[in-house]
């Protein structure tokens with residue numbers, strides 16, 4: 001196998017001492033476009049947050065290209081769930097995208113022309129340049145999601161973690177987003193997406209991880225995306241017609 | 245104006261500005277209640293500090309009291325983390341407990357210290373100019389002016405240095421953490437500034453006004469702008485404006501300065517709340533009325549589009565057919581005419597070409613609910629704005 005981009009060992013994460021992720025082992029190869037699937041409350045968001053050091057696990061470790069996350073921050077971009085922020089916050093689309101460049105700046109230093117240029121380019125890529133000065137609450141759900149994607153692009157990372165980027169977006173936006181993700185993969189980047197629509201998994205992704213408190217399975221979509229794993233993950237008899 | 249009057253206004257304005265800066269972030273973080281908690285729970289810190297220093301304006305007292313503020317925040321978070329109660333409940337549990345400890349300490353030692361609860365709650369700005377700071381025998385001004393001035397200077401320095409960090413961690417805690425800006429450090433930094441400011445200000449303006457000065461200017465500014473820097477600027481301006489106008493209001497009424505400033509803050513908020521251009525109550529009501537008219541207009545246009553019979557399109561019959569009250573029918577008719585969407589000949593209404601295209605587009609939008617389609621419509625018509 002090629003390079004391992006993300007490696008998770010024996011990861012256990014708890015809220016108030018109640019574990020919501022048990023003993024997760026996971027290897028994500030470089031250059032895959034991977035879906036994380038599982039029912040609501042399965043711990044998908046928690047897994048991403050633990051990998052990114054936002055939550056402290058009670059056991060286990062995470063490495064990004066062999067080193068702890070703290071050392072590899074600049075290689076990683078993150079798109080949180082859209083609902084996790086207050087869209088009434090007084091700021092513009094461009095400003096939100098600029099936030100993606102803050103990581104490379106570090107503490108105290110302010111964004112300059114270079115960062116602004118990166119943000120404008122990212123806005124252009126997601127087709128939102130015309131909205132750069134729009135207050136973020138004046139954007140539709142799909143546009144807000146594009147802004148979040150642009151912010152991740154502005155980070156210019158190697159690994160992208162996206163928490164439900166298709167939530168509440170229309171079909172056009174969904175296609176636009178998936179095309180950008182596929183382009184990232186083509187450029188050799190690793191993209192990890194929490195995804196809900198099981199029907200589109202084979203069409204969009206080449207790698208998949210089934211998660212429900214424990215890891216059920218991980219691997220190439222063509223090998224492991226089957227009724228057996230779906231049933232194990234969702235607990236009910238699952239039948240999806242997979243177009244190969 | 246005599247020098248004492250100028251000094252009082254200066255102190256009040258600096259306090260207001262020093263409060264407005266952390267206040268803006270507290271409001272955006274939906275943590276208004278925590279400033280209430282801090283302002284009340286620093287009381288025991290102030291009393292203990294006073295035992296030790298015997299000086300209400302000593303820097304040590306400020307540090308000790310601010311520490312009590314931080315302890316309050318930590319306690320609130322600890323109780324909340326147990327998952328048994330929500331944040332507001334945790335705040336409600338902690339600060340009355342802290343405050344009452346302070347009250348008991350004052351009562352128990354009433355003979356030794358001249359600190360009374362009234363003064364703590366309401367402050368006494370009028371007396372502030374009497375407590376002077378002397379450096380090697382030279383009077384350099386009121387002590388509270390120097391204290392709040394220093395606090396303000398530190399606050400502004402921190403704001404300029406960490407504006408970007410404050411912004412990103414306030415907007416998106418998860419992103420801030422993933423970028424390496426520890427939200428915990430920023431959170432406790434903000435709590436420390438809030439605590440120190442509260443202690444520095446309370447002597448002059450009292451615990452209640454401190455809360456008002458932190459929250460009201462920021463809440464007022466929030467209604468007026470969609471830009472964080474402007475919001476900070478407006479909050480600072482509103483704070484200072486209330487401080488000065490409040491002073492003169494008190495002067496005129498011969499009333500408490502702190503009370504008058506609070507009244508001004510409330511008044512200012514009320515005015516903005518009613519009249520703010522886009523978020524104000526009146527603007528919202530106006531917009532809703534407009535939208536109702538616009539929906540009626542669309543219904544009317546659709547009716548014209550669907551009915552070719554003359555009978556259905558006669559001006560006098562519109563009412564019966566679309567079931568409107570007279571007034572609204574007239575408004576809608578005028579609106580459609582003004583926008584060249586209809587023509588009327590021999591009392592028969594017909595759609596123009598423009599009206600026809602508009603109706604199809606609007607219906608398309610309503611059915612598909614796709615934003616891309618209305619982007620250009622927003623320009624040439626007002627139906628979907630806002």
Ligand SMILES: Nc1ncnc2c1ncn2[C@@H]1O[C@H](COP(=O)(O)OP(=O)(O)O)[C@@H](O)[C@H]1O
Nearest residue numbers: 015016020038039040041042043044045046047
């Ligand atoms: N901040 C929190 N405090 C306590 N429990 C939480 C918190 N966030 C999530 N949980 C719980 O952890 C579990 C996993 O949540 P999450 O990772 O958000 O699931 P998913 O993203 O798969 O829907 C759920 O049972 C949820 O209720």
Ligand SMILES: [Mg+2]
Nearest residue numbers: 044045046081
């Ligand atoms: Mg989730």
